[in-house]
Amino acid sequence: MNAETIRSSTLRAETPACQLLERQGLDYRGWWWVAPPRDTWLEAGQGTAVSADLGVRAAWLAAGRPAISPFAALPVQAGGAPPGAVLFWPKSHALGEWWLLWLCAILPEGTPLQLVGENQGGVRRVLKVLAALGLGCRKRDSARRCSLFETRLARVGIDPDAAWTTFETDPGDGPLTLTSHPGVFGHGKLDAGTLLLLETLPGVLPTGEGDVLDDVPGDVLDMGCGDGILAAWLARRGARVTAVDVNAFAVEASRRTLAANDLVGEALESDVYSALDGRTFAAIVSNPPFHQERAVDYGPAARLILEAPDHLEAGGQLIIVANAFLPYPDLLERAFGGFEILADDRRFRVYRAVRG
Template sequence: MSAETPVCQLLERQDADYRGWLWVAPPRDRWLEGGEGELLAADRAVLDAWSARGRPTHTPFEAADPAPPGVVLFWPKAHALGEWWLLWLCARLPTGTPLQVVGENQGGIKRVLKVLAALGLGCRKVDSARRCTLFASRLARLDIAPDAAWTAFEAEGLTLASHPGVFGHGKLDDGTRLLLERLPEVLPSEGEALDMGCGDGILAAWLARRGLDITAVDVNGFAVEATRRTLAANGLSGEARHGDVFAGLEGRRFDAIVSNPPFHQERAIDYGPAGRLIREAPAHLRPGGQLVLVANAFLPYPALLEQAFGGFEILADDRRFRVYRAVAR
């Protein structure tokens, strides 16, 4: 099977022996998923796809340290997250391990030259094609610990944990702020609530402080860890799950589902997760339970809400964001 994504197409044409290598934070690509080596990722959808093919997978939150013959890091859109991956790899893998870094030119891969130089790691260009570039280096011990990337900030009277690559890193998103302004008028102060796409945990913590029993879900493992840290920092309890939308929640029903759902996958617009959230929400709500979500005003969610719930209302619209509410029958 041929590679599907430009970065994997660039790798496919290399003469390197990638058997046993560690693939770090790759995109979904069936060529890669059906090939050699092991996966290191925080994206639940990617982890599940590899696991479904019987491929070895790891997350950066495990205690075990892999020792592969080489590493390929797929450079993310969030450059600070790419730098974190470099710090983690240098801290956890053997010194001298061959490292390749690949990414799209539009995604800022050429910045890797300066990043590696600043870390004291040598670098050379290996290849470029399909508007992507591949660099090579070797891992070395550094003076900066990966945990230094974790920060905290205050919002809505809560302490929020923050990590590069987590939505709203270091600040409260304006859409989330609008959603929080409307929640008190529609949500009860007891019952079970689901925070879908929990990010840094602001909604989960706010709901838990209000008195609801909280389950928080995110496909991004960094977001799940951030939510756990946020709840702990505020002395609140709740369950944070690493999952892809409702996977793993079969049979569970809630009194409320609250969300600021993502609509980007890297730089591409992707309505898939939000569409699944809306379509499947009625099956996870008790009668009279409600879905309350905020979204950019231009997104085509009204039709999805109408189809799934048979009706909805707009609680707020500031021309940039809308807060929608739909009630399960």
Template sequence: MTAETPVCQLLARQDHDYRDWLWVAPPRDAWLEGGSGQLLSGDHGVLAAWQARGRLSYGPFEAWGEPPGAVLFWPKSHALGEWWLLALCRQLPTGTPLQVVGENSGGVKRALKVLAALGLGCRKRDSARRCTLFETRLGPVALDPELAWQRFEAAGLTLVSHPGVFGHGKLDDGTRLLLEVLEQQPAWAGRRVLDVGCGDGVLSAWLATRGAQVSALDINAFAVEATRRTLAANAVTGEVIGSDVYAALPAEVRFDAIVSNPPFHQERDIDYGPTARLIDEAPARLTSGGSLILVANAFLPYPDLLERAFGGFEVLADDRRFRVYRAIKR
């Protein structure tokens, strides 16, 4: 199988036996998915792809095995990369070989400073395809990965966040505008509401404190855990599921409303695919008269998607940076 992504192309040319190694936070790549080794990922889309092949895979909050080595794909969020390093040092035996790979434009060279700060020696193994591969060995570190979690106050709520979760440590302006619009809507008590792309759980917690029966979805396992912690911090309940848009929901489940501040980036690339699925499949997930309410950057091409899926929509708010749209299932 030929490697598809630059980082995997760099790994594929190594004279190294990666058999049974742990691949940590990798991209989708057929070379990895059809090869050897185990997966550790916070991306439920990647986890689902490996599980569909019958491959051994773990989420970040599960217990892992003890592989002969690990490869960490350095993420866009350097704080998240540091968390992965701390978690690997905490759970794997001292001396376990570790390789760190990433695109130069993604800041992989900053991993050197992180490794040095943790007291882990490191050397460059290879570079190609505008990517670099470092290698080191895991050792004991004093820092606890749990320290990466951050609590802060916003929108009258206590929010719990983690590096790599959208809006980490703050309430973004688009969500703030969406909350202002939701405040103006009819009473939420007793309504079944789905929060798609729940992030740190601010929308879910806000709705739950107003009596809504909340379900929340996110493809990011760190966001799923953050939302669970946010709901608990505000003494409210809700169902939180790791899912690539609606994929993990039973087909027969319907909601009175779907709310979302959907992402349009995948790492550094613009990707409208998840939001297109969010909109296109929303009518099938709504009760008659149910509504999809979402906020988006004003320049994004969502009106055509809403028109196609619902036959019409309205703009509930527009501050020139963000727009809040509502479409109703007739």
């Protein structure tokens, strides 16, 4: 038994999908764990995480485990192909299909692939997906309301880049071209909450002649940028925009959206403020997420609000839109000592808080 196995044997899997994998008793040394959940059994065990989620990769690296992004230079390109891969089937089936196509495109033919996920998340659909691609498949195991399938990769003749889509939207003052990808918030459409935020911003952000933000005293931060609609809207008005998201697909989508509209802005992977090195902004705008897959998770939004004063200049504004039922007023009160509601359509509210 090697040191890796000894170390991981002292921990038990926490998530149902990992508990199903744990009971297989297989040697996963060198395997890729693709789109994995947070689970200390994985992070202390064997193999390499391949994830678009910066928070997941940071946790693996903090545990001394290798972790890579699908947008980074991959070890397989230098002859370091893994002996196998496990794909955790995501909530977005289109995103799961992208991961599958991507693995078929970059890993050697015949590489073993396991696919695991919760039954209520639709993992059983992988049987039809694999059949449509001409890949054989068998069910290996099921437990904890999860299923585990296995197959071998092959060339399928479909470019995973075909998943990138563009669409036109008009937030009220002229069309923008948005680039999106499965798994990115608001994929393929303009979210109603974001639209309310866009309708509200002209009344609260300083504007110069012709509604151009040429007198904004500093940078504007788009937190949780998604497909880049807010970043593009702000950049078109002359704002100096930094767009951040924990999701590498969202960061890439924002970069492509800015480029598609001939706009300038910076897009960075960041777990809330982690990549900003203490920078401060004249304004932070956001439609913050409150889901992690199917689970409600207020953590990122709470950090966004509570840490915002440290990233705002004196007099700087935090402007966010949220579902009306979410418990953000208490957080805004704690962080800023007060706030105002700029818009409320019963579904969504736009809040503003100002750093004194």
